Amino acid sequence: MGVVIDHAGCIGCRRCVEICPGNIIKLSEDGKAYLKRPEECWNCTSCLKECPKGAISLVLAPEMGGTGARLRAERKGGVTVWTIYKNDIEISSVTTNVLEANGY
Numbered sequence: 380m381g382v383v384i385d386h387a388g389c390i391g392c393r394r395c396v397e398i399c400p401g402n403i404i405k406l407s408e409d410g411k412a413y414l415k416r417p418e419e420c421w422n423c424t425s426c427l428k429e430c431p432k433g434a435i436s437l438v439l440a441p442e443m444g445g446t447g448a449r450l451r452a453e454r455k456g457g458v459t460v461w462t463i464y465k466n467d468i469e470i471s472s473v474t475t476n477v478l479e480a481n482g483y
């Protein structure tokens with residue numbers, strides 16, 4: 380598993396930089412986000428939820444959707460839509476209520 384940032388999709392808004400609890404994400408000279416110390420990422424998914432462009436995804440273990448499956452998150456008002464993609468085709472999705480997140 381590991382976080383991947385889509386260079387082309389990033390608009391350099393810095394939201395992931397500011398939300399990362401490990402201070403792992405930085406902006407490169409071209410204004411795009413990257414993981415400076417990927418080995419220190421603990422897959423908390425905060426950056427996935429924060430990115431307004433859906434440019435950050437989490438590569439899942441093969442037993443979680445098959446080889447190459449990725450998790451993306453999209454905030455929509457008071458909910459977060461979690462979607463697993465494989466080869467850019469949606470294979471599963473679940474919606475969680477942000478205010479009740481600790482109950483899941």
Ligand code: SF4
Nearest residue numbers: 399420422423424426
């Ligand atoms: S998953 Fe969490 S620890 Fe890893 S880069 Fe994103 S915000 Fe930082």
Ligand code: SF4
Nearest residue numbers: 389390392393395430
């Ligand atoms: S939150 Fe998304 S768009 Fe903004 S800097 Fe991070 S990766 Fe780029």
